[in-house]
Amino acid sequence: xxxxxxxxxxxxxxxxxxxxxxxxxxxxxxxxxxxxxxxxxxxxxxxxxxxxxxxxxxxxxxxxxxxxxxxxxxxxxxxxxxxxxxxxxxxxxxxxxxxxxxxxxxxxxxxxxxxxxxxxxxxxxxxxxxxxxxxxxxxxxxxxxxxxxxxxxxxxxxxxxxxxxxxxxxxxxxxxxxxxxxxxxxxxxxxxxxxxxxxxxxxxxxxxxxxxxxxxxxxxxxxxxxxxxxxxxxxxxxxxxxxxxxxxxxxxxxxxxxxxxxxxxxxxxxxxxxxxxxxxxxxxxxxxxxxxxxxxxxxxxxxxxxxxxxxxxxxxxxxxxxxxxxxxxxxxxxxxxxxxxxxxxxxxxxxxxxxxxxxxxxxxxxxxxxxxxxxxxxxxxxxxxxxxxxxxxxxxxxxxxxxxxxxxxxxxxxxxxxxxxxxxxxxxxxxxxxxxxxxxxxxxxxxxxxxxxxxxxxxxxxxxxxxxxxxxxxxxxxxxxxxxxxxxxxxxxxxxxxxxxxxxxxxxxxxxxxxxxxxxxxxxxxxxxxxxxxxxxxxxxxx
Numbered sequence: 001x002x003x004x005x006x007x008x009x010x011x012x013x014x015x016x017x018x019x020x021x022x023x024x025x026x027x028x029x030x031x032x033x034x035x036x037x038x039x040x041x042x043x044x045x046x047x048x049x050x051x052x053x054x055x056x057x058x059x060x061x062x063x064x065x066x067x068x069x070x071x072x073x074x075x076x077x078x079x080x081x082x083x084x085x086x087x088x089x090x091x092x093x094x095x096x097x098x099x100x101x102x103x104x105x106x107x108x109x110x111x112x113x114x115x116x117x118x119x120x121x122x123x124x125x126x127x128x129x130x131x132x133x134x135x136x137x138x139x140x141x142x143x144x145x146x147x148x149x150x151x152x153x154x155x156x157x158x159x160x161x162x163x164x165x166x167x168x169x170x171x172x173x174x175x176x177x178x179x180x181x182x183x184x185x186x187x188x189x190x191x192x193x194x195x196x197x198x199x200x201x202x203x204x205x206x207x208x209x210x211x212x213x214x215x216x217x218x219x220x221x222x223x224x225x226x227x228x229x230x231x232x233x234x235x236x237x238x239x240x241x242x243x244x245x246x247x248x249x250x251x252x253x254x255x256x257x258x259x260x261x262x263x264x265x266x267x268x269x270x271x272x273x274x275x276x277x278x279x280x281x282x283x284x285x286x287x288x289x290x291x292x293x294x295x296x297x298x299x300x301x302x303x304x305x306x307x308x309x310x311x312x313x314x315x316x317x318x319x320x321x322x323x324x325x326x327x328x329x330x331x332x333x334x335x336x337x338x339x340x341x342x343x344x345x346x347x348x349x350x351x352x353x354x355x356x357x358x359x360x361x362x363x364x365x366x367x368x369x370x371x372x373x374x375x376x377x378x379x380x381x382x383x384x385x386x387x388x389x390x391x392x393x394x395x396x397x398x399x400x401x402x403x404x405x406x407x408x409x410x411x412x413x414x415x416x417x418x419x420x421x422x423x424x425x426x427x428x429x430x431x432x433x434x435x436x437x438x439x440x441x442x443x444x445x446x447x448x449x450x451x452x453x454x455x456x457x458x459x460x461x462x463x464x465x466x467x468x469x470x471x472x473x474x475x476x477x478x479x480x481x482x483x484x485x486x487x488x489x490x491x492x493x494x495x496x497x498x499x500x501x502x503x504x505x506x507x508x509x510x511x512x513x514x515x516x517x518x519x520x521x522x523x524x525x526x527x528x529x530x531x532x533x534x535x536x537x538x539x540x541x542x543x
Contacts, residue, residue, distance in 0.1 A: 024170035025288055029280035031177035033342045035184060036276055039195075042188040043269075044347030047132060050265035052192050053272045054123055055139035056199075057257045059147040061250045062108070063154075075158050077298040077382060078235045084299075093231040095222045098155055103225070105151055109144050116140050123254075124261045132265075135192065142196035149203035150176075156210045159219060161295060168213040170288075175205035238386060245377075245390040252397045252404075252425075256418045259408045267415040270356035273343050274419065277356075278363040281327035286371025289320045290378050297382035310441045313379050317372070318452055322513035324371045325460040326502045330495060332364035333467040337481075337491040344484075358416035366423040369430035376433040380440075388436050396429030452511060459505035467498035 043049035075097055082090035112119060120137045128136065157169040176199075183198010226232060260268045293316045300309040331338065336357045344353065377389045400421050407417030438444050471494040479486040506514045 025283040028173040028177055035177055035181050038184045040343045040348040041345035045266050045269040045352035047265050048192040050268040051136050052195050053268050055136055056143055059143045063147045064246055064250045080298050089231050095224050096232050099223050099225050105148055112144055113141050139196045146200040146203040149207055153207035160213050168210055172206040172209050175209050176202035179205050245393045248394050248397045252400045255401055260415050263415045270352045271359055271415045274356045274359035285323040286374050290374040294378045301382045318513055321456050324368050328364050328367040329460050329464040333464055335360045359419045362419035362423045366426045369426040373430045373433055376437050392432045396425045400425035455509040455511045459502055462505055463498050463502040466501035467494050470494045470497050
């Protein structure tokens, strides 16, 4: 296989697609660590870096609403349906959606640019000096430009994923992080404004890397707006409730940022660093599996008999549990070493390190319900049900906001109280989503779901103990962890002990999902499958 074919070929199975997305997200996550380490080294837990992260919240809010709420969950099902039966209408729909988005966001961007000053005053509850406030306004305006490019690029991502092209879209975040790294390095000399221009550079690279793949799917953009076209109206019908769902969930993020700024603008830095660290396993496992699963579920949902739909979802959900639960355990037990290794620059204080570690502890606990909710919500969307996840998400958001305000404003827990509130609300939301999906699909059997899930949970719990014991013993009696090399050795030994114990335990408990590893290895090395095959795991696009 040539290098070109490797990058441009279709990925037909959920496992292959999820593995490719996960590996590229791992690469992006590693670059993200480098980016954050540089930021911690140059700025520490300082106000300028806090201003940068604060200014990014509103553009990111708009991006999440349009991309997560619109493209990935509303465009893909409709586009996939027409792509199967009416290719011309499918491409016409893509041009119409992109045209509307460009016009709409451009208009919104102009308004936000003009009124950036009053908007910036709403983003922070802290009193800023005139120079810091001016910096916040400038950062906000520059980052809006980067988000426009990212919105266009992520629309192309959805088109490519609809055609089962996952690799190149998954590589684009790597190039975005490269742009950010350039900006942060430049910011060390020219000030934090350069970091915002680095985000714009990263967005340009995010878009450019996907252009070659568009030729493989014969995409041709023809500017047009026909608000009465049936395909467009069908998309808008799905877009409304789903956009409202994202608005509600992202609103809680904006409020969390406001509450973090109430503690102090500098407190946003350790809080954001902890979020970045949690986002790596969330992206590698949660986002990758849900992204790879959604196009297939959208096709399975077209079949009247939902047996295959149910089977595909349940298989992928157990695979997700098998991967995300041990990742959460590793993040929880090794939170302090992880924070020190990734962000432990000289300008990042010990107090900030502890704050980030406390925050990461509850974010690690929230990792499974957050990742599970992604896949469950995608299942609802594939079934053309936007109402149920919207109602449940509203309930979860209300709980999160109320609890977060109590923790920060009443009990004064510190910025880590936000992650505790999020763990509580995300757990409730995940339970409700799963309960209602099970009801929609006439339930999941104890044999098919209950037994394997309990085995995975038991293996994860014991694994956490296998992580904690060597971590504590080596830290107390063997290694001086004030030295970086010893900290690396400590983390590696404890992590390896945890992973090995988990693999052994899942094998002893006869957890079927461990065969997933055999399948992935066989696909990577291209050898005949000598290991046990995974029953029903190679779900293709054929009904």
